[in-house]
Amino acid sequence: MGTLEIKLSKSFEKDKSKTTVALEDVELTVKDGDFLCIIGPSGCGKTTLLRLVAGLDEPTSGNIALDGKRIMGPDSRKGMVFQEYSLFPWRTVIRNVSFGLEMQGKEKEESNEIARRYLKLVGLEQFETSYPHELSGGMRQRVAIARALANNPEILLMDEPFGSLDAQTRNALQIELLDIWKKEHLTILFVTHSVDEAVFLADKIAVMSRRPGKIKEVVEVELERPRDRTSPEANRIRTNILKKLEKERKGD
Amino acid sequence: MIKRTINFFKNRNIEIASLIGLIVIWQLVADYVVQRTLFLPSFTEVISALVRIIETGVLFTDIQTSLLHFGIGIGSALIVGIPIGVIMGWFTLGNRIFDPIVEILRPIPPLAWIPFALIWLGLTHTAAGFVVFVGAVFPIVINTYTGFKSTSRIYVEAAKVLGCVRDRDLISKVAFPSSMPSITAGIRIGMGVGWMCLVAAELFGVSRFGLGYKIWFHYSLHQMDFVLTYMLILGIIGLLIDKGFRFVVDTYLLKWRKGVVV
Ligand SMILES: Nc1ncnc2c1ncn2[C@@H]1O[C@H](COP(=O)(O)OP(=O)(O)OP(=O)(O)O)[C@@H](O)[C@H]1O
Numbered sequence: 001m002g003t004l005e006i007k008l009s010k011s012f013e014k015d016k017s018k019t020t021v022a023l024e025d026v027e028l029t030v031k032d033g034d035f036l037c038i039i040g041p042s043g044c045g046k047t048t049l050l051r052l053v054a055g056l057d058e059p060t061s062g063n064i065a066l067d068g069k070r071i072m073g074p075d076s077r078k079g080m081v082f083q084e085y086s087l088f089p090w091r092t093v094i095r096n097v098s099f100g101l102e103m104q105g106k107e108k109e110e111s112n113e114i115a116r117r118y119l120k121l122v123g124l125e126q127f128e129t130s131y132p133h134e135l136s137g138g139m140r141q142r143v144a145i146a147r148a149l150a151n152n153p154e155i156l157l158m159d160e161p162f163g164s165l166d167a168q169t170r171n172a173l174q175i176e177l178l179d180i181w182k183k184e185h186l187t188i189l190f191v192t193h194s195v196d197e198a199v200f201l202a203d204k205i206a207v208m209s210r211r212p213g214k215i216k217e218v219v220e221v222e223l224e225r226p227r228d229r230t231s232p233e234a235n236r237i238r239t240n241i242l243k244k245l246e247k248e249r250k251g252d
Numbered sequence: 253m254i255k256r257t258i259n260f261f262k263n264r265n266i267e268i269a270s271l272i273g274l275i276v277i278w279q280l281v282a283d284y285v286v287q288r289t290l291f292l293p294s295f296t297e298v299i300s301a302l303v304r305i306i307e308t309g310v311l312f313t314d315i316q317t318s319l320l321h322f323g324i325g326i327g328s329a330l331i332v333g334i335p336i337g338v339i340m341g342w343f344t345l346g347n348r349i350f351d352p353i354v355e356i357l358r359p360i361p362p363l364a365w366i367p368f369a370l371i372w373l374g375l376t377h378t379a380a381g382f383v384v385f386v387g388a389v390f391p392i393v394i395n396t397y398t399g400f401k402s403t404s405r406i407y408v409e410a411a412k413v414l415g416c417v418r419d420r421d422l423i424s425k426v427a428f429p430s431s432m433p434s435i436t437a438g439i440r441i442g443m444g445v446g447w448m449c450l451v452a453a454e455l456f457g458v459s460r461f462g463l464g465y466k467i468w469f470h471y472s473l474h475q476m477d478f479v480l481t482y483m484l485i486l487g488i489i490g491l492l493i494d495k496g497f498r499f500v501v502d503t504y505l506l507k508w509r510k511g512v513v514v
């Protein structure tokens with residue numbers, strides 16, 4: 001299960017005189033099993049929103065509930081793939097993936113077995129004894145995804161996970177991610193800059209406004225899966241969202 | 253193996269030639285220019301002194317004694333220094349408690365502690381170890397602290413969302429391994445300083461053996477060939493300790509950093 005209800009505001013206080021309102025009255029519901037993409041201009045608070053859902057930060061007002069229970073801090077029910085590379089460089093690939101299982105107190109044998117299963121899922125089973133510095137950027141993000149999944153989270157938070165990758169790797173990983181999402185029955189909250197990526201992946205796309213960030217509109221993407229990136233319907237939805245973003249950029 | 257040894261010498265031909273050149277010049281200067289063992293013992297005199305202390309076995313007792321002093325000092329510096337560095341680096345309150353103490357004690361030269369070492373601990377191995385400890389502990393504290401302070405936030409947060417939330421776990425699973433390069437660098441510096449403190453620590457007759465003690469013992473007899481021999485042995489063992497430590501660190505502790513440009 002992984003139904004998420006968000007209703008909050010968040011501001012950062014630098015000193016007494018200066019506060020940045022990052023998110024203002026953000027309301028969003030993500031249903032169990034949904035794939036929701038968040039898209040919006042840089043600096044509108046997308047990372048901040050994910051960090052709040054992960055429990056790494058607290059809202060200034062309002063709250064977030066996962067399956068009706070208020071989120072009080074980070075735990076293994078919420079998995080996260082970060083915008084930057086976040087693998088532990090001192091651990092081999094398999095020990096990165098089994099990190100969360102180790103923390104749950106699982107036996108080494110058992111956690112290795114589970115970790116291997118998820119490495120296989122992302123197609124990296126032959127790299128289990130490599131260190132992160134021996135992997136390419138795309139491989140690292142795949143390991144990061146495997147690491148988040150191995151903990152069996154109810155909701156997976158992904159902050160522009162493919163942002164630094166080239167277009168081909170990116171497309172391949174998108175297809176992989178959709179496979180995993182279907183197999184593992186996950187709820188995914190996915191931040192991206194790319195309209196193309198959002199239209200290819202999401203059930204719903206939440207378009208955010210400029211700072212202070214609000215959810216401006218949630219667009220349903222009613223396209224058959226597997227999707228064709230070049231179909232006229234996909235094009236139509238893309239154009240529609242690009243227009244909204246352009247309007248947001250101009251600021252009215 | 254033999255091939256590797258040959259290759260090693262082939263690749264180091266300039267370094268070896270440089271050392272041989274130094275020895276030749278040294279021998280010539282000692283024999284024909286200085287001509288007095290008191291001022292400059294020659295290479296051959298040093299070698300025969302070396303043979304003497306090896307034959308009588310006294311060298312090995314000296315090395316053992318010095319390594320004992322060194323081991324006591326470095327061991328206690330690790331046991332005390334790393335936890336203090338960890339507390340200072342991880343807990344703000346810990347930093348505020350320890351920082352003033354460390355900053356006041358740190359500038360005191362380790363050798364200035366010798367009188368108190370002797371009063372507190374008497375003429376014992378532990379007293380010599382204490383002086384080594386004072387020399388080694390501050391670089392270890394400071395580097396552990398720096399390593400912990402510069403633990404990347406992204407690793408801490410990644411660990412938190414994987415269910416690693418208690419300070420104890422974050423310290424042992426994230427901050428400690430990520431600070432390993434800095435901590436081991438601190439240990440290396442600490443060992444270097446500690447080794448230098450050793451000679452002074454042994455001056456005061458905490459034992460009738462020890463590499464440092466022997467330098468002063470032979471000096472008092474004006475046997476400068478033995479003095480120089482012990483000096484060179486101090487240098488060589490110091491070098492070996494450093495090389496050995498680096499080897500262990502690179503192959504076991506920091507294997508994950510291979511390929512990182514430092
Ligand atoms: N810890 C912080 N302290 C102060 N201000 C912050 C902090 N974190 C974020 N902000 C501010 O909140 C706003 C939103 O930042 P956030 O990182 O969420 O943007 P973003 O939408 O993820 O941007 P991008 O697309 O460039 O990654 C920014 O104006 C930023 O300056």
Ligand SMILES: [Mg+2]
Nearest residue numbers: 046047048083
């Ligand atoms: Mg961001």
